[in-house]
Amino acid sequence: MRLLLAEDDKDLVATLKKDLQSAGYAVDVAYDGIDAQYMGNEMIYDVAVLDLGLPRRNGIDVLKNWRATGNHLPVVVLTARNAWHERVDGFKAGADDYLGKPFHVEELLARITALLHRSSKQPGGQLHAVGLILDEEQQTVTTEDGQAHKLTGIEFRLLRYFLLHPGSVLSKSRLTEHIYDFDSDKDSNVIEVYVRRLRQLLGNDRIETRRGQGYVLTDNNS
Amino acid sequence: MKSIQAKLGTGLLLSLIIAFSALWLLLSINLKFLAEEYIASRLKHDAETLLSSINFDDKDSLIIDVTRIDAIYQQPFSGHYYAISTDTGSISSRSLWDKKLNQVRVNTGQQSTTLQDGPEQQSLLLISIGYKKHGHQLTLTVAEDLNPISENIEQFQYWFAAIAFGMLLILVVLQILILRSSLTPLIRIRDELKSLQQGQLNKLSTDPPDELRPLINEVNHLLTIMEQRLRRSRDALSDLAHAIKKPLTVVRQIIDKSDIIEPDKTTLMKQTDDIYQLTDRILKRARLAGHGHSGALFSFADDLPSLIKTLEMMYPSKTLQLTTHIPNSINCPIDREDMLELLGNLLDNAYKWAAQKITLRVDINSVLRLCIEDDGPGADPGKVNELSGRGVRLDEKIQGHGFGLAIAADIVTDYNGSIHFEQSTDLGGFKVEIALPLQQR
Numbered sequence: 001m002r003l004l005l006a007e008d009d010k011d012l013v014a015t016l017k018k019d020l021q022s023a024g025y026a027v028d029v030a031y032d033g034i035d036a037q038y039m040g041n042e043m044i045y046d047v048a049v050l051d052l053g054l055p056r057r058n059g060i061d062v063l064k065n066w067r068a069t070g071n072h073l074p075v076v077v078l079t080a081r082n083a084w085h086e087r088v089d090g091f092k093a094g095a096d097d098y099l100g101k102p103f104h105v106e107e108l109l110a111r112i113t114a115l116l117h118r119s120s121k122q123p124g125g126q127l128h129a130v131g132l133i134l135d136e137e138q139q140t141v142t143t144e145d146g147q148a149h150k151l152t153g154i155e156f157r158l159l160r161y162f163l164l165h166p167g168s169v170l171s172k173s174r175l176t177e178h179i180y181d182f183d184s185d186k187d188s189n190v191i192e193v194y195v196r197r198l199r200q201l202l203g204n205d206r207i208e209t210r211r212g213q214g215y216v217l218t219d220n221n222s
Numbered sequence: 223m224k225s226i227q228a229k230l231g232t233g234l235l236l237s238l239i240i241a242f243s244a245l246w247l248l249l250s251i252n253l254k255f256l257a258e259e260y261i262a263s264r265l266k267h268d269a270e271t272l273l274s275s276i277n278f279d280d281k282d283s284l285i286i287d288v289t290r291i292d293a294i295y296q297q298p299f300s301g302h303y304y305a306i307s308t309d310t311g312s313i314s315s316r317s318l319w320d321k322k323l324n325q326v327r328v329n330t331g332q333q334s335t336t337l338q339d340g341p342e343q344q345s346l347l348l349i350s351i352g353y354k355k356h357g358h359q360l361t362l363t364v365a366e367d368l369n370p371i372s373e374n375i376e377q378f379q380y381w382f383a384a385i386a387f388g389m390l391l392i393l394v395v396l397q398i399l400i401l402r403s404s405l406t407p408l409i410r411i412r413d414e415l416k417s418l419q420q421g422q423l424n425k426l427s428t429d430p431p432d433e434l435r436p437l438i439n440e441v442n443h444l445l446t447i448m449e450q451r452l453r454r455s456r457d458a459l460s461d462l463a464h465a466i467k468k469p470l471t472v473v474r475q476i477i478d479k480s481d482i483i484e485p486d487k488t489t490l491m492k493q494t495d496d497i498y499q500l501t502d503r504i505l506k507r508a509r510l511a512g513h514g515h516s517g518a519l520f521s522f523a524d525d526l527p528s529l530i531k532t533l534e535m536m537y538p539s540k541t542l543q544l545t546t547h548i549p550n551s552i553n554c555p556i557d558r559e560d561m562l563e564l565l566g567n568l569l570d571n572a573y574k575w576a577a578q579k580i581t582l583r584v585d586i587n588s589v590l591r592l593c594i595e596d597d598g599p600g601a602d603p604g605k606v607n608e609l610s611g612r613g614v615r616l617d618e619k620i621q622g623h624g625f626g627l628a629i630a631a632d633i634v635t636d637y638n639g640s641i642h643f644e645q646s647t648d649l650g651g652f653k654v655e656i657a658l659p660l661q662q663r
Contacts, residue, residue, distance in 0.1 A: 009468050015475035053464050080467035081460055083506065084566030085559040088525070091532040098536060102471035102498055105478065118538060 001116060001160060002026040002178045004048040006036035006062070007078065008055050019105045020049075024139060024156045025112075026181040033057025040066050040073055044177045046164075047112055047119075052079040052090065060093050067094035074119040076111055078103070120164040129166045130219040132202065134159060141201070149201050154179065158194050162207070162217040171214035226408075227401050234397050235390075242386040250379050257371045258347060262335060265349045265364040268292070272304055272364065278356050284313050291315075299342050301367030308360040325363050328352035337368075345369055407431050411438065419555075424449070456509050456559075463505045470498050507632045511557035520561035522552045522584065529565060537573045548584045555660055556590065556637070564633045565592070567626035568654055572596040579649055590658040598651040627654070634658065 003025040007013050013029050020027045028045075030036035033054040040048055040062070052059035063075060075097075077090045082100030090098055096119070097111050113136050117127065127134040133142040139156040140148045151159060157179045162170065172191045179191075195215060199207055208216045275290040284306060294302045295315040304315045305323045314322060321341045328334050330352040340346035344367040351362050407430055417423045425445060430438040477490050530544060554561065572580045575598030583593040627643075634641040639658035646653035 009472065011472040012468065012475065015472065015479065019475075053468075080464040080471075082502075083460070083509070083559065083563060084529070085562040086460075087536075087566070088528045088532050088562055091535055092528055096535065097538075098532070101467040102474050102494070105475065114538060 001046045001157065001164075002028070002044055002181065003112070004028055004030060004036070004039055004045045004050075004073075006030040006033070006040075006048060006054060006059065007051040008032060008053070009051075016049075016105070016108075019109070022153075023109050024136070024153065024160060026157065026179055026184070028181050031055075033059065033062045037062045037065055041069065041071055043071075045073055046161075046178060047074045047076065047116055049076050049078050049108070049112070050095075052077060052081055052086070060090065063090070063093045063095060074115045076108070076115060078108070116164060127160065127163050129163045130206075130217060132159075132163060134163050136160070143202060151201075154190075154194050155197055155201075158191075159198055162198075162215075166217050166219075169210055169213050169216050174214065227398070227405060230401055231394065231398060235394055238390050238393060242390060246379065246382055246386060249382065250375065253375050253378065254372075257375060258368070261347055261366050261368070261371065262349055265347070265366055266351070268302075268304070269349065269351050269362050269364045272306070272362055273353055273355065276306060276355070276360075278358055282310055282358065284308055284311060284360075286313060299344075301340075301344055301370070303340070303346070303365040305363045305365075306360060307363075308358050310358075323348065323363055323365055325361065326350055327361050330354045330359060340365065340367060343369075345372070404431075407434055418445075452511055459505050459509050463501065466501050467498060470494055503629055503632070506563060506629050507636070510560050510563075510633060510636045518558040520554050520556050520558045522548050522554060525558060525562060526565070529562060529569065532566075533569055533573050536570075540573065540576075541578075542573060542576055542580055543578060544580045544582065546582045546584070548582075549586060552584065552586055554586065554590060556658065560633055560637075564630050564656075567630045568592070568594050568656075571626050571654075572598075572652070575599060575652060577651075581649065586660075588660055590656075590660055592656040592658075593653070595646040595649045595653045596651040597646070597649040600645050600651045630654070630656075 001024065003020055005013065005017065005020065005027055007016065007029065008031050010031075013031075017027050017029060028039060030039050033056045036048075036050065036054060036059075037057060039045070050059045050063060054062065059077065059079070063077070066073060066075075075095050077095040077098045078101065079086070079090070079098075080101040082098070087098050097115050099108055099111055127136060131144045134140075134156075135142070135148075139151050139153075141151060141159060142148045158175065161175060161178050175191050195207055206217065208218055210216060272286075272291060275287045277285045277287070279285050286306075288296070292302070294300050295304060295317050297317055298319045300317045302315075303318050303323060305318070305325050306313045307325055307327065312325070318341070323340075323346075324338055326334060326336070328350045333349065333351045336348045336350075338346050338348060346365040347368050348363055348365045353360050353362055411426060411430065411434065414423055414426050418426065425442050426438050474491065474494050477487060477494070480487070482490065526546070526548070569580070569582070572594050576596035577598055579597045581593075581595045583591075585591040631641050634656055637658045639656060642655045644653050644655075645651075
């Protein structure tokens with residue numbers, strides 16, 4: 001999952017980025033409102049964490065502009081301005097969730113996860129699809145035989161993306177976009193390596209290859 | 223007398239009555255005087271004609287050549303009479319019939335005018351003039367009935383009074399109309415002040431008559447200043463909150479990741495939590511607009527649904543049934559931000575604890591009453607009532623109900639209202655009742 005973090009406080013970004021990355025997100029940071037708006041419109045993000053007190057363009061305007069141009073990027077608003085009228089105005093502008101500062105990182109992570117599940121029409125709780133259960137805190141997957149497998153960072157990111165889009169054909173470039181941030185080396189061949197690793201864990205027929213199109217996560221029983 | 227209109231109306235009525243009465247009196251007296259003068263001068267002419275038509279015979283007896291005298295003196299009780307008296311005798315006009323004029327003797331060259339009653343209830347004006355003709359001393363009295371001319375005068379007076387009264391009415395009505403039209407701006411301003419106070423307006427209309435312009439401009443100026451001050455102080459507080467919370471967030475993250483050993487770590491976390499919460503509460507209290515402010519007002523029709531939607535998005539995992547009882551077309555003269563903060567904190571508490579149901583009741587007359595109930599676990603009534611009983615100390619927390627209720631209590635206190643917590647009898651959970659007196663001036 002690729003996450004846009006729009007926050008101007010460099011100290012906060014430093015700790016937050018680490019936390020988000022270790023929770024399996026590819027994180028890009030926008031330090032001001034204009035960058036944030038531009039990056040959010042790139043359509044490569046799965047979720048945005050938006051601070052309302054951004055320099056150059058405030059977060060509410062960024063959010064309004066996204067929504068006005070039909071950008072439905074799920075947004076968690078993160079702000080120190082957490083009076084109720086500000087929350088109401090934030091939701092009116094199109095926020096999907098709201099978290100007041102200071103916050104517990106666990107709460108932010110829980111809200112992002114819940115929002116991602118909601119926006120891909122998944123029921124609450126653990127990510128549950130095609131007979132697989134993904135524990136997003138422990139970063140483990142439980143297969144149908146009840147066995148839990150520990151996943152590495154990239155495996156986790158990849159599987160989560162598959163599980164949030166079951167049945168969809170996902171191209172290599174799309175997978176790359178949503179798994180790596182700007183700063184990573186992007187080599188789409190690496191995706192093949194990780195898909196192979198996932199097949200070893202889940203079984204070969206779990207992830208089908210559609211020649212020239214990409215990969216599809218399928219149900220074992222279908 | 224407080225109404226300008228009544229004052230001006232009464233003043234005009236009184237002065238008009240005095241003016242018309244004086245005019246009426248003056249005209250009446252003058253007319254009567256003129257009429258009598260006119261009659262008197264005619265009578266003098268008649269007297270001279272009479273004088274030329276009398277003669278004395280050899281025996282010094284008085285002879286009148288009746289043919290030279292106006293025929294009116296021959297008709298009985300015609301209202302025109304004469305009487306001539308000399309040393310030797312007297313003659314009266316035929317019109318007097320058997321009556322006599324009360325004649326006074328006047329010396330030659332002199333004249334007297336008197337009024338007396340005549341026959342048939344006539345009022346006579348008598349002029350007696352003394353003459354000397356052919357060596358005879360004689361007094362000639364001519365009289366005319368004043369009744370016909372008096373009747374004319376009375377009729378004139380009557381008509382004058384009637385017309386004057388009519389004009390009085392027309393003038394008063396006209397004055398009321400003029401006053402009303404010139405007082406319209408004042409009445410409009412009075413109405414606008416009322417809506418201003420109720421918060422339906424945030425400025426007085428900018429098109430007053432010249433006399434009122436300075437007043438309106440001043441009021442508008444003050445309103446703008448008030449609004450700017452509130453906005454500025456709110457913005458400043460918001461910035462301050464922001465400025466404090468950002469570093470606090472970083473501090474927390476760092477403490478969380480640091481190698482500080484327990485229980486120091488927990489203590490540090492708690493301390494930063496406390497700083498944050500106390501700051502938050504004080505800042506929220508300071509931002510309250512309170513009564514008598516003319517900014518945006520809370521609307522149950524627009525703002526409540528947004529608030530509920532916000533809460534639903536904040537608690538996406540809960541499927542709660544919120545029942546609202548709100549009177550139609552409710553007009554809530556309370557600042558939007560204050561009311562959102564109050565309802566937000568109370569409903570947030572309810573959403574946090576409710577299992578399935580929440581009820582919100584609103585009632586408004588001279589007091590705005592809010593009642594929020596949920597079917598959650600509720601709170602210890604003894605502890606909870608301490609909060610509403612004696613006001614809340616800053617560091618007090620109701621077990622499990624956080625700072626939200628304390629902030630709500632702050633808002634209620636700021637509005638001179640009352641807040642009461644108890645166990646809900648209907649739903650079994652927590653119940654908050656709030657009464658906010660609405661501004662009555």
